[in-house]
Amino acid sequence: MSKPEASAGVFAALGDPTRLALVARLSDGASRSITELASGAPMTRQAVTKHLEVLENAGLVTRAREGRESRFVYAAEPLNEARACLEAIGARWDEALARLKTMAERD
Amino acid sequence: MSKPEASAGVFAALGDPTRLALVARLSDGASRSITELASGAPMTRQAVTKHLEVLENAGLVTRAREGRESRFVYAAEPLNEARACLEAIGARWDEALARLKTMAERD
DNA sequence: GTTAAACGCAATTAAACGGTTGCGTACAGC
DNA sequence: GCTGTACGCAACCGTTTAATTGCGTTTAAC
Numbered sequence: 387m388s389k390p391e392a393s394a395g396v397f398a399a400l401g402d403p404t405r406l407a408l409v410a411r412l413s414d415g416a417s418r419s420i421t422e423l424a425s426g427a428p429m430t431r432q433a434v435t436k437h438l439e440v441l442e443n444a445g446l447v448t449r450a451r452e453g454r455e456s457r458f459v460y461a462a463e464p465l466n467e468a469r470a471c472l473e474a475i476g477a478r479w480d481e482a483l484a485r486l487k488t489m490a491e492r493d
Numbered sequence: 494m495s496k497p498e499a500s501a502g503v504f505a506a507l508g509d510p511t512r513l514a515l516v517a518r519l520s521d522g523a524s525r526s527i528t529e530l531a532s533g534a535p536m537t538r539q540a541v542t543k544h545l546e547v548l549e550n551a552g553l554v555t556r557a558r559e560g561r562e563s564r565f566v567y568a569a570e571p572l573n574e575a576r577a578c579l580e581a582i583g584a585r586w587d588e589a590l591a592r593l594k595t596m597a598e599r600d
Numbered sequence: 601g602t603t604a605a606a607c608g609c610a611a612t613t614a615a616a617c618g619g620t621t622g623c624g625t626a627c628a629g630c
Numbered sequence: 631g632c633t634g635t636a637c638g639c640a641a642c643c644g645t646t647t648a649a650t651t652g653c654g655t656t657t658a659a660c
Binding site: 394402407410414466468472473475478479485 | 498501508513516520523567569578585586592
């Protein structure tokens with residue numbers, strides 16, 4: 387399982403447009419090399435490399451060295467935990483709304 | 494609706510343990526003052542104030558001035574959009590898995 | 601074995617972040 | 631009207647972040 391605090395790291399990793407786009411792009415399950423991911427991005431390959439390292443440290447992505455290139459693959463668990471975290475917060479809110487509604491009807 | 498890039502700001506706001514805890518705490522619908530939220534936190538009231546401003550700018554929280562105190566209330570929409578964003582990514586991943594499974598069974 | 605592609609490493613820079621401190625202001629209560 | 635509470639503002643500081651640049655290394659391909 388996961389403490390809510392552990393998800394903060396995942397959110398921080400997703401909290402950058404470039405990285406969020408990288409994750410979204412990789413979520414189709416295909417593995418991609420760094421230059422492949424960097425082509426079309428408005429920044430250097432090195433910058434993309436750093437973003438990928440951040441994602442890797444957050445566990446959102448896995449690196450596999452193949453010959454002369456590093457290929458990255460999406461990893462599902464951390465994002466699922468983050469999603470569960472948001473759903474827990476949303477559920478708490480929904481229950482609060484339900485309670486308010488009940489109290490309003492009780493008038 | 495929302496562009497995926499818009500959710501990055503929400504993730505960035507949630508990407509700090511203190512702020513994530515604040516949001517979780519406020520998700521019960523109750524409004525709380527700054528000192529109320531700062532008491533028990535391992536930092537200054539000013540630090541908490543800054544975190545609340547970040548959350549407010551991300552739209553995750555709403556401030557209402559009441560007399561001499563600022564009370565903060567949870568706002569649901571941005572987190573729901575962020576949740577939808579994560580679900581979209583997860584769904585893409587699930588579809589990819591399903592495709593792989595189909596191809597494996599086709600052998 | 602040269603060459604060019606794909607990458608890693610290190611230094612550097614500007615800006616943003618997280619946090620503190622000090623001080624001034626608004627306001628509730630006696 | 632005074633006093634103390636709850637804030638807001640602004641300066642400041644150390645650290646982290648995002649990004650660039652330059653250079654070296656590995657490896658595929660001819």
